[in-house]
Amino acid sequence: MSNLMNILVVGLLLGGIYGLVSIGLNLIFGVIRIVNFAQGELVMLGMYGAYACYLMLDMDPYLSILVVVPALFVFGVLIQRFILQPLQNEPSMQIFATFGLLLLLQNIVLAVTRGTGYTVPTDLSSVVIDVAGLKISLVRLIALFAVTIVAVAMSWFLRHTLPGKAIRAVTQDRRAARHMGINVELTFMLTFGIGAALAGLAGTLLAPIYTMSPQIGGNFILAAFAVVVLGGLGSVWGAFIGGFIIGLIEALAGYYLDPALKHAVWFLVFIAVLIIRPGGLFGIVGAEEVGLREQH
Amino acid sequence: MVRKFTRRMTLALSGAALVAIAAASPVMAQETFKIGSINPYSGPMALYGDEVTRGYDLAADALNAKGGILGKQVEIIRGNATSPQEGIAAVEQLAGRDKVDVFIGTYLSAVAAAASEAAMNYQKLYWDTNALAANLTERGLPNFARSGPYAASFADQSVALITDLLADELGKDKKDLKVWIEHEESIYGTSVAEIQKEKLEAAGVQVVGMSAHSPKAIDLTDSILRARDAKPDIWLNTGYVPDGNLLLRTMRDQGFHPAAKVMVGTGDTRETIEALGPEAIEGLLVVSYPRPDIDESYGPGAAAYLEAYRKKYHADPLAPQSMTAFVGLQMLAEAIEAAGSAEPEAVIAAARKIDKPLSSYATGYGAKFDEKNQNVLTPPTVIQWQDGKVVTVFPVAAAGGNKVKSLGK
Numbered sequence: 274m275s276n277l278m279n280i281l282v283v284g285l286l287l288g289g290i291y292g293l294v295s296i297g298l299n300l301i302f303g304v305i306r307i308v309n310f311a312q313g314e315l316v317m318l319g320m321y322g323a324y325a326c327y328l329m330l331d332m333d334p335y336l337s338i339l340v341v342v343p344a345l346f347v348f349g350v351l352i353q354r355f356i357l358q359p360l361q362n363e364p365s366m367q368i369f370a371t372f373g374l375l376l377l378l379q380n381i382v383l384a385v386t387r388g389t390g391y392t393v394p395t396d397l398s399s400v401v402i403d404v405a406g407l408k409i410s411l412v413r414l415i416a417l418f419a420v421t422i423v424a425v426a427m428s429w430f431l432r433h434t435l436p437g438k439a440i441r442a443v444t445q446d447r448r449a450a451r452h453m454g455i456n457v458e459l460t461f462m463l464t465f466g467i468g469a470a471l472a473g474l475a476g477t478l479l480a481p482i483y484t485m486s487p488q489i490g491g492n493f494i495l496a497a498f499a500v501v502v503l504g505g506l507g508s509v510w511g512a513f514i515g516g517f518i519i520g521l522i523e524a525l526a527g528y529y530l531d532p533a534l535k536h537a538v539w540f541l542v543f544i545a546v547l548i549i550r551p552g553g554l555f556g557i558v559g560a561e562e563v564g565l566r567e568q569h
Numbered sequence: 570m571v572r573k574f575t576r577r578m579t580l581a582l583s584g585a586a587l588v589a590i591a592a593a594s595p596v597m598a599q600e601t602f603k604i605g606s607i608n609p610y611s612g613p614m615a616l617y618g619d620e621v622t623r624g625y626d627l628a629a630d631a632l633n634a635k636g637g638i639l640g641k642q643v644e645i646i647r648g649n650a651t652s653p654q655e656g657i658a659a660v661e662q663l664a665g666r667d668k669v670d671v672f673i674g675t676y677l678s679a680v681a682a683a684a685s686e687a688a689m690n691y692q693k694l695y696w697d698t699n700a701l702a703a704n705l706t707e708r709g710l711p712n713f714a715r716s717g718p719y720a721a722s723f724a725d726q727s728v729a730l731i732t733d734l735l736a737d738e739l740g741k742d743k744k745d746l747k748v749w750i751e752h753e754e755s756i757y758g759t760s761v762a763e764i765q766k767e768k769l770e771a772a773g774v775q776v777v778g779m780s781a782h783s784p785k786a787i788d789l790t791d792s793i794l795r796a797r798d799a800k801p802d803i804w805l806n807t808g809y810v811p812d813g814n815l816l817l818r819t820m821r822d823q824g825f826h827p828a829a830k831v832m833v834g835t836g837d838t839r840e841t842i843e844a845l846g847p848e849a850i851e852g853l854l855v856v857s858y859p860r861p862d863i864d865e866s867y868g869p870g871a872a873a874y875l876e877a878y879r880k881k882y883h884a885d886p887l888a889p890q891s892m893t894a895f896v897g898l899q900m901l902a903e904a905i906e907a908a909g910s911a912e913p914e915a916v917i918a919a920a921r922k923i924d925k926p927l928s929s930y931a932t933g934y935g936a937k938f939d940e941k942n943q944n945v946l947t948p949p950t951v952i953q954w955q956d957g958k959v960v961t962v963f964p965v966a967a968a969g970g971n972k973v974k975s976l977g978k
Binding site for chain 2: 276279280283287290291383384387388389390391392394398399401408410482483484486487488489491492493496520523524527528531532533535536
């Protein structure tokens with residue numbers, strides 16, 4: 274019983290990590306309707322950003338959020354403005370462009386670091402909270418709190434602020450939104466900026482947990498795609514809850530079945546969801562038709 | 570006027586250059602023995618490719634001080650290869666353009682496999698000092714020999730560590746000793762783990778579980794909890810740096826403290842101590858390449874190697890692979906000298922006649938090539954993290970009085 278409880282806790286904490294990585298991806302997917310293959314690399318940049326802050330400014334990774342998140346917001350805006358916007362009428366080219374960005378970012382970091390594995394030290398990373406025999410790692414718990422705050426904040430932002438409403442309007446119908454006087458291009462830049470900033474936040478929060486490598490983004494992004502499809506394309510709460518579902522499936526399958534098979538299990542779930550409910554559990558109707566439905 | 574002058578000068582210069590090349594090239598061809606080094610010099614493994622090549626360069630310096638190979642000065646020419654395709658291209662370039670005499674390598678096994686076959690097309694020897702995959706020598710390629718340890722050598726040494734040292738240190742009979750074998754899921758980790766299981770069981774040790782994990786997994790708590798449930802005395806892991814670090818971190822978080830933790834291949838570098846801190850890795854044992862700190866009677870010349878390395882590169886070796894590469898080139902030179910030529914068949918026949926016992930080289934290796942052209946006297950050594958430093962502790966002869974510490978009971 275205590276083992277089952279332990280596994281459930283592990284699954285929830287892991288779900289927090291997955292949710293954190295997926296929310297930004299899902300926002301970009303839902304609004305701009307492109308699959309951003311470089312999202313994992315933005316997370317990776319966030320991790321290295323935290324390392325750079327530690328190296329140059331002797332900053333704690335949690336403090337470096339104040340530097341890394343705004344920096345990635347600006348980077349995201351620039352990507353949308355100068356790479357994706359010129360390709361606006363060619364959705365498949367946009368996907369290739371994000372793939373190119375993935376290779377570019379990976380190789381730049383590779384060239385700079387020469388592939389050495391770095392870890393950002395923080396005093397918190399070895400703190401473990403013991404609740405009746407359940408071991409809870411503090412840094413993972415912080416990630417879980419962060420994803421909850423982000424989900425609530427994003428949901429409030431999208432419902433109650435003017436830019437948030439603009440994003441929702443553009444999500445529902447680009448052409449109608451434009452007719453209502455919404456600047457679609459500006460909204461896209463804002464969205465990509467927020468998506469990249471969330472990836473940066475995920476990166477800084479994960480930096481104390483993992484030994485980083487230039488390819489580490491790929492490890493997260495595969496799971497993030499499963500989360501996004503399961504939870505629902507374009508839905509903040511979908512990514513949040515999808516993260517927990519994938520995290521729990523992985524922890525349970527890994528412990529009770531076989532650690533080598535856990536990824537196979539969640540990919541089975543991934544395929545099943547695609548067949549039964551293509552829009553995902555909380556998805557926006559029609560969101561799965563990306564690239565097929567005519568966009569203006 | 571200016572233009573005319575420039576043209577004339579260009580003509581004169583190119584004429585002079587032509588004469589210089591014509592004069593220099595036959596002399597160069599006579600005087601240098603060219604060795605093509607196939608290794609990754611860019612990409613994620615560049616650090617290690619460079620480190621291996623530093624070993625070759627140091628060996629070449631030592632050989633040149635004594636007259637080189639076959640009376641010619643040795644020159645190492647780099648061929649960058651991060652993938653099998655690039656390995657083939659690098660061999661073609663070095664064989665065609667640079668006319669190298671032999672090839673040496675390789676940090677990456679997959680590159681070694683492709684590059685050695687390409688070298689076969691040019692009838693050139695491919696001498697491997699560092700690749701780990703067992704299948705390289707099992708192909709029966711007539712131009713291929715390996716002077717250094719491979720995957721099975723590491724598996725064997727991890728088993729010897731457990732049966733010959735840890736059983737006593739933990740005060741347990743072999744049949745009461747429980748071992749958990751953890752490994753990354755690709756052919757590398759799996760093949761090492763299978764040898765470990767077979768040999769441990771043959772020695773009467775209980776293997777209480779064997780589990781594979783993906784080196785890309787975001788979370789490995791499941792692997793650690795399964796191991797913890799089996800209550801092993803010794804936890805044995807074969808994998809890469811990121812997953813090894815994540816496993817160690819999870820062990821600490823989950824309060825899983827087996828009496829001994831043994832890692833194969835990785836865990837002895839700055840990357841691990843940086844990730845976990847000195848306290849968390851205190852007592853961790855790592856089976857790895859022999860390091861220059863081994864006892865001089867076990868590895869004669871190890872101290873001199875370290876001195877030469879520091880003198881040339883103004884730093885300590887970043888990874889222990891370079892000393893194995895250094896020794897590998899020494900063995901190659903001996904085989905070529907004995908053969909009197911660089912012809913693959915002649916060199917390999919000469920190599921098979923070499924019979925040197927353990928502790929003949931700086932790494933503690935001997936030289937005895939089997940029918941598959943694999944040197945069978947290449948034991949890796951075992952280090953332990955003690956007070957934030959790596960200390961060679963096994964084999965006992967290599968440890969020079971260093972003892973294992975901080976084992977649980």
